[in-house]
Every structure is written in structure tokens, then in C-alpha cells.
Amino acid sequence: MLMENTLPILLSRLDFAWITSMHILWTPLTIGVSWILFGLEVAWLRSGDERWYRLERFFEKIFIVNFGAGVATGVTMEMAFGILYGPFSQAAGPFFGNILGFETITAFMYEAGFIGLMVFGWNKIGKGMHLFSTFNVALASSLSAYWILVANSWMQTPDGVVLKNGIFQVTNWWHAIFNANARWGFPHMWVATMVLGFFVLAAVSSWYILKNRHADLFLKMLKPAVLALLIVTPVQIWLGDSLGVDVAHSEPTSLAAMEGHYHTYLPDGKVNTGWHLIAIPNAKNDGNVFAITIPHVLSLLETHTLNGKVTGMDAFPAKDRPDVWVPFYAFRIMVAIGFFLFFMALWGTALIMRGKFTVSGLRQRPWFLRLMVFSGFLPYLAIWTGWWTREVGRQPWVVYGLMRTYEGTSHMGIGQEVIWFLGYITFELSVWAGAWYFFSKIIRKGPDLHSPLPGAHEEGEAPEAGGGLVTPHFAKPVLRQEP
Amino acid sequence: MLFDIGRIADTLTTWWWLLLSLIFLFYIGLDGADLGAGIFALFSRDEEERGAIMASMAGMWDGNETWLVVAGGVLFGAFPLVYGSAFNYLMIPLMLALWGVISRAVAFEFHVHATGSKRLWGRAFAFGSFLAPFGAGLALGATLQGFPMKVGPAMAAHAPGLFVNSPVPHYSGNALTFLTPFSFFTGIGAVIAAGLAGGLYLCARFEPGDEINVKAQKWTTLFSYIALAAIVVVVIWSYAIFPWAAAKWTGPHWWIWALWLAVVLFAAFKSMMAHSMQRDFIALLWGEGVVALLWFAMWATMFPYIVPNTWTIAQAANPADSIAVFTLFMTGFVPIMILYNWYQIWVFRGRYTKKASYLAH
Numbered sequence: 046m047l048m049e050n051t052l053p054i055l056l057s058r059l060d061f062a063w064i065t066s067m068h069i070l071w072t073p074l075t076i077g078v079s080w081i082l083f084g085l086e087v088a089w090l091r092s093g094d095e096r097w098y099r100l101e102r103f104f105e106k107i108f109i110v111n112f113g114a115g116v117a118t119g120v121t122m123e124m125a126f127g128i129l130y131g132p133f134s135q136a137a138g139p140f141f142g143n144i145l146g147f148e149t150i151t152a153f154m155y156e157a158g159f160i161g162l163m164v165f166g167w168n169k170i171g172k173g174m175h176l177f178s179t180f181n182v183a184l185a186s187s188l189s190a191y192w193i194l195v196a197n198s199w200m201q202t203p204d205g206v207v208l209k210n211g212i213f214q215v216t217n218w219w220h221a222i223f224n225a226n227a228r229w230g231f232p233h234m235w236v237a238t239m240v241l242g243f244f245v246l247a248a249v250s251s252w253y254i255l256k257n258r259h260a261d262l263f264l265k266m267l268k269p270a271v272l273a274l275l276i277v278t279p280v281q282i283w284l285g286d287s288l289g290v291d292v293a294h295s296e297p298t299s300l301a302a303m304e305g306h307y308h309t310y311l312p313d314g315k316v317n318t319g320w321h322l323i324a325i326p327n328a329k330n331d332g333n334v335f336a337i338t339i340p341h342v343l344s345l346l347e348t349h350t351l352n353g354k355v356t357g358m359d360a361f362p363a364k365d366r367p368d369v370w371v372p373f374y375a376f377r378i379m380v381a382i383g384f385f386l387f388f389m390a391l392w393g394t395a396l397i398m399r400g401k402f403t404v405s406g407l408r409q410r411p412w413f414l415r416l417m418v419f420s421g422f423l424p425y426l427a428i429w430t431g432w433w434t435r436e437v438g439r440q441p442w443v444v445y446g447l448m449r450t451y452e453g454t455s456h457m458g459i460g461q462e463v464i465w466f467l468g469y470i471t472f473e474l475s476v477w478a479g480a481w482y483f484f485s486k487i488i489r490k491g492p493d494l495h496s497p498l499p500g501a502h503e504e505g506e507a508p509e510a511g512g513g514l515v516t517p518h519f520a521k522p523v524l525r526q527e528p
Numbered sequence: 529m530l531f532d533i534g535r536i537a538d539t540l541t542t543w544w545w546l547l548l549s550l551i552f553l554f555y556i557g558l559d560g561a562d563l564g565a566g567i568f569a570l571f572s573r574d575e576e577e578r579g580a581i582m583a584s585m586a587g588m589w590d591g592n593e594t595w596l597v598v599a600g601g602v603l604f605g606a607f608p609l610v611y612g613s614a615f616n617y618l619m620i621p622l623m624l625a626l627w628g629v630i631s632r633a634v635a636f637e638f639h640v641h642a643t644g645s646k647r648l649w650g651r652a653f654a655f656g657s658f659l660a661p662f663g664a665g666l667a668l669g670a671t672l673q674g675f676p677m678k679v680g681p682a683m684a685a686h687a688p689g690l691f692v693n694s695p696v697p698h699y700s701g702n703a704l705t706f707l708t709p710f711s712f713f714t715g716i717g718a719v720i721a722a723g724l725a726g727g728l729y730l731c732a733r734f735e736p737g738d739e740i741n742v743k744a745q746k747w748t749t750l751f752s753y754i755a756l757a758a759i760v761v762v763v764i765w766s767y768a769i770f771p772w773a774a775a776k777w778t779g780p781h782w783w784i785w786a787l788w789l790a791v792v793l794f795a796a797f798k799s800m801m802a803h804s805m806q807r808d809f810i811a812l813l814w815g816e817g818v819v820a821l822l823w824f825a826m827w828a829t830m831f832p833y834i835v836p837n838t839w840t841i842a843q844a845a846n847p848a849d850s851i852a853v854f855t856l857f858m859t860g861f862v863p864i865m866i867l868y869n870w871y872q873i874w875v876f877r878g879r880y881t882k883k884a885s886y887l888a889h
Contacts, residue, residue, distance in 0.1 A: 106641075113637030116590075117630045123600055124626055127615025134615075135696050138608020139850040146605020146854060149598050150861050157594035158868040162875060165587040169875055211694035212608075214847050452694070455616055461703060468623075472630075479634060483641045 049364075049441055049451045056462040057129045057454045060469060062436065064118070064125050066429055067473035071115035071480070073428055076190050076235070077242020078108050079183035086179050090172060095498065100266050103492035104246060107484060109164055114480045118473060128465070133443055133453025136212045140205075140221050144196040152189035156182055167499045175499075187235065194234050198227035201435070202295045203444050213444070225295040229288035230435075236281045237431070240386065241424035243270045243277065248421025249488060251414040258491060260404040267417075268402055271393035278387040285383060286346070292438075293347040296445055297356040298365060299438030302372040304343060307332045309357040316354050318344040326369040331359070367440040375430035375437075382427040389420050537848035540855050544606040545834060545841045547862060549827045551602055554866075555595035556823065557725075557816050562589050564726015565733075566632065566657020567719065568747060569650070577740060578650040580880060582639060584733045587876035589636065591869050593629065598865070605854050607844040609696065610834055616699040617675040618667045618706055621715070625663030631656035657726075658719060665718025669711030672770065672830075674837035676701045710765060717758045721819070724751040728799070728815045732808035738881045745806070752800050759792075759822070772836055773829050785825075792821045 082101055089097035123145075126134050134142065162170060162178040170178070205221030206213040215221055247270040250263035293300040301307070305324035311317050320342035325335045344353040358366050392413060396402045407414055439445055443453040457465075562585050569578045585592075604611045615622065635653035642649050677697035727748030734741040766773050777785045799814035834841050845851060 110637055110641070113633060117633050120597060120630065121626065123597065123604075124615065124622060126604075127611055128619055131612040131616045132694065132696070132698055133612070134604065135609050135612030135698070136694070138604065138611065139846045142604035142606075142608035142611060143846065143850050143854050144605075146601040147857060149601025150858050150865065153601070154591075154594050154598050154865050155868075157590045158865065158872055161587040161589075161591055161872050166875060169587075211696035212847070215850055215853075218849075218853055456698070476634065479638060483638060486641060 049449065051451075053457060053459055053462050054451045054454050056459065056466060057457075058450065060462070060466045061125060061129055062433075063466070063473065064122050064469055065432065065436070067477065068115070068118040068122050069428055069432055070425060070477070071111050071118060072186075072190070073234075073238040073241050073424075074245060075108065075111050075115050076183075076186045077238035077240070078104060078111070078246070079179075079186050080239070081242050081246060082108060083176075083179045083183045086176055090176060096262055096265055098498060099262065099492050099494055103487075104249075105164065106487045107245075107249075110480050110483045110487070112160065114476050117476055121469070121472065125469075129455055129457075130443070130453050131455040133448070136208075136448060136453065137444065139213055140199060140215050141196050141213075143215075144192050144199070144222075148189055148192035148196075152185050152192060156185035156189065159185065172499070190235055190238065191231055194231040195222055195224075195227050197435075198230040199224050200444050201230070201292075201299070201439055202226040203447050206447075208447050213447070225291060226288075229284060229291050233281070233284045233288050233431075236277060236284055237424065237428055239277050240274070240281055241428065243274050244386065244424050245421045246270055247274070248418045251417035252488070253491075254404060254407055255411060255414045255418070257404075257408070259494075260408075262492065262494075264402075264404055264407070267393075268397065271390060271397065271402075274386070274390035275394045278383070278390045282383050282387060285380070290347055290349070293355060296439070298358065298361055298367055299372065299435075299445075300347065301356065301358040302367045302369045302438050303376040303434055304347075304355075305333055305336065305369055305373045306343060306355060307358045309354065309360055316344070316352055317357060318342070318352055318355070320346065321373075324369075324373060326373070330363065330366055330369065365441065367438055371437040372434045375433040379427045379430040379434065382423045382430075386420060386423060386427075389416060393417075537845075537851055538842060540848075540851045541606070541841055541845040543855070544602065544845070544851065545827075547859075548599065548602050548606065549824070551595055551599045551862075553820055553823050554869075555592070555599055557819055558592035558595060558869075559589070560661070560722050560725040560819070561729035561812075562592055562726075563632075563657045563661050564722040564724065564728075565730050566654050566726065567661075567723045568726050568730060568744065570654035570658055572654070575647055575650050578654060579639070579646075580734075580740060581730070582636065582650075582653060584730075584880045586636070588873050590633070591872050593633070596629070605858070606846060606851060607834060607839075607841075608846060610839050610844045613675070613677060613697070613699040613839075614671070614835065617701060618670055619703055621663045621666035621670060621706060621711075623663070625660050625667065628656040628658070628660030628663060632660065657722075661718040661722040662715045665721075666706070666711050666715035668718065669714025670706035670708075671835055672714075672766070673706075673708065673711065674835060675699065675705060677838060710769060713765070714762065717762055720751065720755050720758045724748065724755045725812075725815060725819070727751050728803070728808070728812040731803070731806075732812045733880055735879045735881045736806065736808075745803075748803055748811075752796075752803070756796060770836065772833070776829050788821065788825055792818055792825075795821060 082105060085097050085101040085104070088094070089101065126145075159178045159181040163175065163182050166175055166178060199221060202225040203213070203221075204224040205217035205219070206215050208214075247267055250267040250270065253263040254260045254267065289300070289303075292303075305321045305326060306317070307326075308317050318341045319336075319338040320340075321333065322337045322339065323335075324333045324337075326332070327334045341351050343355055344350055347353065347355045393402075396406070396410070396413065401407070401410070441450055442448065443450045565581050565585065569581045572578050572581070600611075631652045635649040635656065639646060639649040639653065676699070678700040679697040680695060683698050683700060727744050730740060730744035731748055734744070767777060768774075795814050795817040799811050799818060802808075802811035802814055830836055832840050832842070834844050846854070
């Protein structure tokens with residue numbers, strides 16, 4: 046306990062929290078939007094409606110800036126594992142390193158291989174091949190999320206391993222890969238990327254309608270986005286609930302921290318079923334100084350029964366308990382946002398059903414559009430708070446129940462830690478500022494409505510669907526060149 | 529025993545060591561040319577020229593660069609004990625390389641959209657292209673020197689309170705242990721090598737007679753002589769300070785090394801001849817051949833170590849079953865990666881002129 050809370054350890058933790066929080070601003074949007082881009086391209090190719098193409102090219106620009114920022118911060122994170130958590134990287138190598146290796150090979154490289162074709166290949170490869178590239182970018186980025194979530198979930202529920210000779214030896218690969226937390230953790234994260242992608246696109250579209258710029262074009266985007274969100278947001282709430290039930294089983298200290306649930310039983314011996322709306326944990330981390338409590342709700346949430354037992358923090362020694370403040374409030378913010386976003390999807394759908402979903406109808410309801418623009422930022426906050434809940438809830442373990450955080454931290458002096466931290470802060474902030482500068486620039490400029498469509502003047506060369514190899518007509522062969 | 533799990537694991541581990549070498553070589557060979565073109569751009573006076581150089585690699589630089597991330601992933605996946613300790617040793621050189629790689633990546637994304645800040649991003653691209661090989665070369669030289677590792681109580685004396693329970697050796701030096709005249713020189717050497725590769729690439733990538741092509745021809749001629757001198761210095765210096773290298777080179781198989789050196793010199797000669805006859809693509813291929821030959825020679829010299837005098841391949845590797853799973857799931861992807869990387873480069877092949885605008889894509 047004593048050596049666990051030294052300043053260098055705390056700095057390492059804060060540093061990594063900063064790095065992850067800044068990285069997670071970019072990648073989820075890339076994942077969600079890549080599928081939407083694929084959908085737009087399919088819609089264009091099937092309907093021949095040029096507007097889908099214009100929308101795709103426009104949102105592709107936002108996607109690229111995001112992708113660049115995601116790669117830059119992601120490579121930094123790959124290094125941060127080795128630098129800040131050297132002993133953890135060594136010990137967890139047999140599983141964690143293996144999975145990250147899977148990720149770079151099957152997902153990261155896969156994505157990089159196709160993204161050049163997708164972005165720069167519009168006039169150089171056939172339509173079929175281009176569609177195939179867009180699909181592969183989307184698939185690869187989701188695969189990437191899958192492997193990362195498998196690795197992170199394994200840190201929450203380290204199944205299938207034993208800690209022997211200082212390293213985690215894998216005893217059962219299936220248990221380790223399909224560990225308890227990954228079952229719900231990955232779908233929850235993946236659907237979050239879809240919620241984010243649709244809301245950001247809906248927010249941008251709403252902004253254009255609000256400003257009455259290209260309003261018809263962006264209405265064409267907003268409508269399917271709202272309908273998709275009507276499906277995606279309730280699914281997300283259900284997935285979140287399922288993950289919560291799972292965490293209650295597999296990681297009771299984390300759930301107890303999320304709910305500020307200190308006592309399994311009340312003083313009179315009955316099961317403590319109270320759910321706290323607001324709570325102020327005391328300094329000794331063994332009870333709440335103040336709380337607004339609703340009986341039975343916690344049991345309903347976590348066991349889906351009225352009086353089910355939910356393990357409290359008092360079942361664990363003080364040195365194994367996480368801090369409560371962050372998980373408790375972060376979790377509540379995430380849930381509140383989830384329900385608000387569901388409400389926005391319902392509101393939009395109601396407008397569609399009543400036939401009010403036209404440019405003039407929406408402009409008479411500026412508050413819907415304004416709140417839609419605002420909702421573009423909320424999923425980011427939900428993803429942040431969700432991730433903080435997850436990571437702080439796991440403490441004081443880096444691998445739950447097996448390896449404590451301080452055991453995995455590299456030994457560095459405070460000066461060194463501070464320099465790294467400042468370096469990462471400067472770096473991430475400049476990426477953030479650069480990205481936002483270009484986002485606003487792209488959005489102010491608006492979609493390009495006039496450039497010729499790809500393949501417009503080369504009908505004879507159009508490839509068959511499914512994507513054959515097309516001879517690029519711009520290139521001169523290099524090998525045959527004679528002096 | 530034919531199916532002795534230990535022996536199979538040793539074989540698989542060696543196999544991953546070879547694949548790692550190959551993946552690093554892909555990075556050096558492919559991105560080395562991109563980086564070198566960036567170093568060339570460092571000396572460009574006008575932004576249009578830098579823009580044209582960036583445009584010439586627009587569709588494929590990220591694929592090329594990703595081989596480095598793959599190498600990192602394979603190192604973590606197959607040799608985590610090296611991964612977890614080398615980063616602490618190579619913190620500063622890798623940070624320099626990372627800054628370089630990232631400022632390049634960001635510059636590529638932003639240069640297209642920028643209007644007023646185009647110059648800034650052009651500079652970021654060029655300077656990043658210099659920093660990345662310098663940092664990587666520094667890291668390589670430092671790795672050849674090996675680094676201090678301690679275990680259990682010995683480590684605990686160095687870092688009180690931590691590590692006592694773990695039998696895994698941890699890095700026990702400080703942040704500047706990596707820096708020696710030798711590692712500094714390998715940093716410079718990597719910049720020279722990249723500069724040569726970049727020159728060869730630009731000659732092959734731009735139309736003969738184009739302004740950039742003409743400049744790159746002179747640049748390449750100059751750099752090929754500097755590079756030859758640098759190779760000689762590194763070989764002699766390594767011989768002088770690394771007993772493990774000296775023992776191998778003058779050991780019973782000395783004639784293989786001598787032969788190898790002759791082949792290297794032959795390839796270098798062919799590259800220079802092709803270059804002077806302006807057969808640019810052939811010159812580039814021979815130049816890459818020199819890089820590959822030297823790279824494999826270096827790995828062969830280090831065998832059976834993955835980090836000389838610090839980690840042998842067997843000590844650093846994952847337990848047998850992890851290596852087996854990694855092999856089972858991942859080996860098949862290596863040819864696939866090569867295939868679509870190749871396709872990507874093929875799509876974007878062809879010669880450019882300086883006038884080729886970045887926005888035209």
C-alpha cells in the first residue's frame with residue numbers, strides 16, 4: 046500500500062490516462078465513419094445518385110484528418126507501453142503482446158494498405174476495387190478495435206493465464222481471448238463508435254441545415270442517420286446494462302466503485318439494494334458521507350431481481366479497493382448521455398413520422414437542430430467517461446487480481462516522469478489543435494459539388510463489379526525505360 | 529525426440545527472429561527512400577518542389593511506414609522481454625525517431641488542406657524526415673552496444689521496493705546510457721544511407737530532365753561516395769569495439785564474410801554504374817540490394833543474440849505455446865501484407881514532374 050502511491054507511480058498513471066484519453070478522441074470516429082463511408086459508396090453505386098458521392102467525399106476529408114491524428118497518437122501509445130510500463134510489457138508479453146502483435150499485423154497494416162487506395166485512388170483504380178478498398182478500411186479498423194478491446198478486457202478479467210516466473214503464461218487461449226469482459230466489452234465499444242459516427246455526421250448535417258447551406262444535400266444525410274440512431278442508441282443502452290451485470294460478477298470492486306456501494310449488507314442484516322443517485326465517499330474510502338439513495342434499484346440493475354445481493358467494497362481489504370470518485374461520477378455522466386442520445390433519436394424519428402423532416406420543417410424547429418449539433422460532442426464525453434470508469438475501476442491492479450499497477454511501472458525518477466508527461470501533453474494538444482483547425486476549415490469550405498465524377502469520361506475502361514485490376518492510364522512503365 | 533516441444537519452440541523462435549529481420553528490412557528499404565526524399569526536400573528552396581516530392585509518395589508512404597509499427601508489434605508479440613526493456617534504454621533515440629515519423633505523418637495530412645501554413649508543414653515534413661533516420665540509427669548503434677539488465681534483489685537495490693518478486697530482468701541503466709561516439713555515428717550513418725536511398729528514389733520517380741530529377745542526379749552521386757565511406761568506417765569501428773563481431777568475422781568462416789563483402793561491393797558498384805548511365809530504376813534496385821545484404825550480415829553477426837550480450841533469441845522469446853499460437857495465426861498474413869503493399873505501390877507507380885500538383889489526386 047505504501048509504495049503503491051508514490052509520486053512516480055501516480056505520474057505514470059496520469060500520463061497514461063492522458064495518452065489514452067487523447068488517443069480515444071480519434072479512433073472511435075474513424076471506426077464508425079469508415080462504415081458510414083462504405084454505406085454511402087454502396088448507396089452511390091446502387092442508385093447512381095451523385096449526391097451520395099458528394100457526401101462521401103466530403104465526410105472522407107473529416108475521416109482522413111481523424112485517421113492521421115489517430116495513427117500519430119496511437120504509435121505514441123505503442124511506445125508509451127514500453128517506456129512507462131516496461132515491466133508490465135515484459136510480464137504480459139505472452140498474451141497481451143501477442144494480441145497487440147495480432148492487431149498490428151491483421152488490422153493496422155491491413156488498414157494502412159488500403160487507405161492510400163481509398164483516399165488517393167479515386168481516379169486510379171476501378172469503382173469495384175475502390176469499393177473493396179473502402180470496405181477493407183472499415184473492416185480493418187473494426188478488427189483493430191476488436192484486438193485492442195480483447196487485450197484491455199483481458200486486463201479486467203485475466204482468464205486463461207497463470208503468473209509464473211514473473212510472466213503471464215497462457216494456459217488456455219480461448220479463455221484468454223474470449224475472456225468474460227470481452228464478451229460485452231467489445232460490442233459496447235464498437236456500438237459506441239457507431240453512435241459517435243452517426244451523431245457527428247448528424248451534427249455536421251444539422252449545422253449546414255441550420256445555416257441554410259447545401260440544406261437539401263445534408264438533409265439526405267441527416268434522415269438515414271436519425272433512423273440508424275433509433276436502432277443503435279437503445280442497443281447501446283442494453284449492451285451497457287449487460288456489461289454492468291458482467292462486471293458485477295467478474296470485477297466486483299470495480300462495480301462497487303461505479304455505484305459507490307460500500308456495504309453488502311445493511312446494519313440490520315438485510316441485503317443492501319440501494320442505488321445512489323449522488324454520493325460523497327469519505328476520505329477513508331469505507332463509506333459515503335452523504336448519499337441520495339433509491340432502494341431496490343441497484344439489485345434490479347445488477348441482478349435483475351428486487352433483492353439480489355450485490356457485493357460491496359467491504360468484502361475486500363482496503364488495499365484492494367479503487368478510488369470511488371472517478372468511476373462513480375464518470376459512470377453517471379455516461380449513462381445520462383446514453384439516455385439523452387436515445388431521446389434525440391426518438392425526437393428525430395417522431396419528426397420524420399409526422400412528415401416534418403424537410404428543410405423548411407426543420408428550420409422551424411431550430412432547437413432540434415441546435416441540440417443535434419450539441420449531440421455531436423456528447424458521445425465523445427460518453428466514451429471518455431466510460432473509459433475512465435473502466436480503467437480507474439480496475440485499480441489498484443494493472444491486471445485485475447494478478448499484477449498490481451506499481452509492479453508494472455517502469456522505474457523512472459520524478460524529473461524524467463515530469464518531462465515525459467509535459468512532452469506528451471504538448472504533443473497531444475498540438476495534434477488536437479491541428480485537427481480542430483482543419484475540421485473547421487473543411488466544414489467552412491463545404492462539400493465540393495463540381496469536380497468530375499470518377500470514371501465519368503472513361504466509360505470504356507469501367508471494370509466489372511467486384512473489382513478487377515485496372516490499368517492506370519496515367520502511368521508510364523518505369524522498367525522499360527532505355528537510356 | 530522428433531516432436532520435442534522445446535525444439536519446435538526454438539525453431540519457431542528463430543523463424544520469428546528471421547521474420548522480424550525481414551520486416552525491419554521492408555521498413556528500411558521502403559520508407560528509407562521516402563525519408564531520404566524528405567531529407568532532399570530539406571534543402572529545397574521552394575514549396576512547390578517539396579509539394580511535388582510529397583505528392584510522389586502520397587498513396588504509399590503510410591503503407592511503407594507501417595512496416596515499422598508491424599516490426600514493433602512482432603517484437604512485442606514474439607520477444608516481449610526485449611520490447612519491455614529496450615524502450616527504457618532507447619527512450620531518447622526512439623523519441624527522436626517518433627517525433628520525426630509523426631511530424632511527417634501530420635504534415636502529409638495537413639499539407640493538402642493548408643493554405644497559409646503550407647510552408648510550415650513542408651518544413652515539418654522535411655525536418656521529420658531527417659530526424660527519423662537519425663533517431664533510428666542512434667537506436668541501432670545503441671542496441672549493438674547491448675544494455676545493462678538486472679534481476680530480483682540486484683534490481684531492488686537499484687530501484688527500492690519494486691521488482692523484488694519478479695525473476696524477469698529489468699533495465700537498470702539511465703536515460704543517457706545509450707549515448708556514445710559510436711551510436712552517434714550510426715545515427716549520422718543512417719541519415720547518409722537514407723539520403724542516398726532518397727536520391728535514387730527521386731531519380732527514378734521524376735521525369736528525366738525535370739528539375740527535381742536533375743538535382744537528384746547530382747545529390748545521388750555525392751551521397752554514394754559518402755555512403756561508401758560511412759560503411760567502411762562502421763565496419764572497422766564495429767570490428768574494433770565489438771569482440772563478438774570480430775570473433776565471427778575472423779573466425780573459421782571468415783571466407784564467407786569476405787565473400788559477402790565482395791558481393792556488397794559488387795552491388796554498390798552496379799548501382800553506381802546504373803546511376804551514371806541514368807538507368808534510374810535499376811540503380812534503385814541495386815542500391816536496395818546493398819541495404820539488404822548489409823542488413824542480413826548484421827543480423828547474422830549478432831546471432832544467437834537479438835540484443836548483443838544482453839538477450840539471446842531464446843531468452844527473449846515468449847513461452848513455447850505463445851510462440852506457437854503467434855506462428856499459427858500470423859505467419860500466413862506476412863505474404864498477404866507483402867501482396868497488398870506491392871499492389872498499392874503498383875497502383876501509384878509511374879514518373880512525375882515537379883508540376884504534378886498535390887491537389888490533383
